[in-house]
Amino acid sequence: MNASELLSHCLAKPGAWQDEPWEGDVVVKVGPKIFAFIGDPAKSESVGVKCGKGRDAADEWLARYPDDASASAYIGRHGWNTLRIGGAIPDEEIVEAVDASYTSVVSALPKKDRP
Template sequence: MTGAELLDHCLAKPGAWRDEPWDGDTVVKVGPKIFAFLGSGDGVGVKCGRNRDEADEWLHRFPDDASPSRYIGRYGWNVLRLGGAIPDDELLEAVDASYDAVVAALPRKDRPAAP
């Protein structure tokens, strides 16, 4: 899977939109919140659990291809590397789960309409 394919998957989500809040760092948001950090395109930062303990499952399963996200890792965010041992379908599921977690935490007024 390429970074462009992953971006397309993210943008296909209801209410998703691309932003570049920091020079050269692409993120995808739903409402005002980020659900995927795409950065340079060789990995994706996603919410992998409610906390660090839940997100650590990815680190145990894919020690060479998953790492805690800088600054927000303690909140259950990981960076998952593209093109490594993590199967594409699991990367897409991780993006989907991150989107769902972020949408669930949004105030009702900021949630996208159900398709």
Template sequence: MTPGEQIRDHALSLPGAWPDEPWEGDLVAKVGPEDKGKMFAFLGDTSVGVKAGASREEADEWLDRYPDDASVMAYIGRNGWNTLALDGAIPLEELLEAVEDSYDAIVAKLPKKARPPQE
């Protein structure tokens, strides 16, 4: 199984997570009601996009630790989103944890009635 498949499977196994393709060819993981779900991961074959911090400064820690494998996401990077390479220096465990942290950050912003039951 490739790292991209492992990340995808892990993201979609989180409580209440579901796949969506808001733009042709771009798979994302969302959580929340299907009509108002929020993205928590952009699932690519060679990278994953995640909410990497509550602020740009917090998310920049990834760029400092992995300058060749972490970058600010276009358009939404100012809100703490990063792109993390799957085939570089970032260990798979850290990538999986980054997806979980992104999920937790997005779930926390959902209205309580829209949050999935936690196992």
């Protein structure tokens, strides 16, 4: 799997849309909230996703994949991790992490903004 394929998976989700809030950095949102940080789909080797309600749950990824998972800069304390694509983390687990991030973000949206 590569970042472009992962972006396509993200955009297939109900209500998902692509945004570029920072030049050259693609994110995928549902409603007004980001659920996946892709970066440049042609070059990116990682995805940023919500991996739990806080650092404790997200740290499980770091323990399982110390070389391929890290706390996301600035928002890591809120349960966001950066997962390396093409490393030790199986593609299926990356897809599951993206799906869980989407579900987590959707569940926190006001009902009027949910797809």
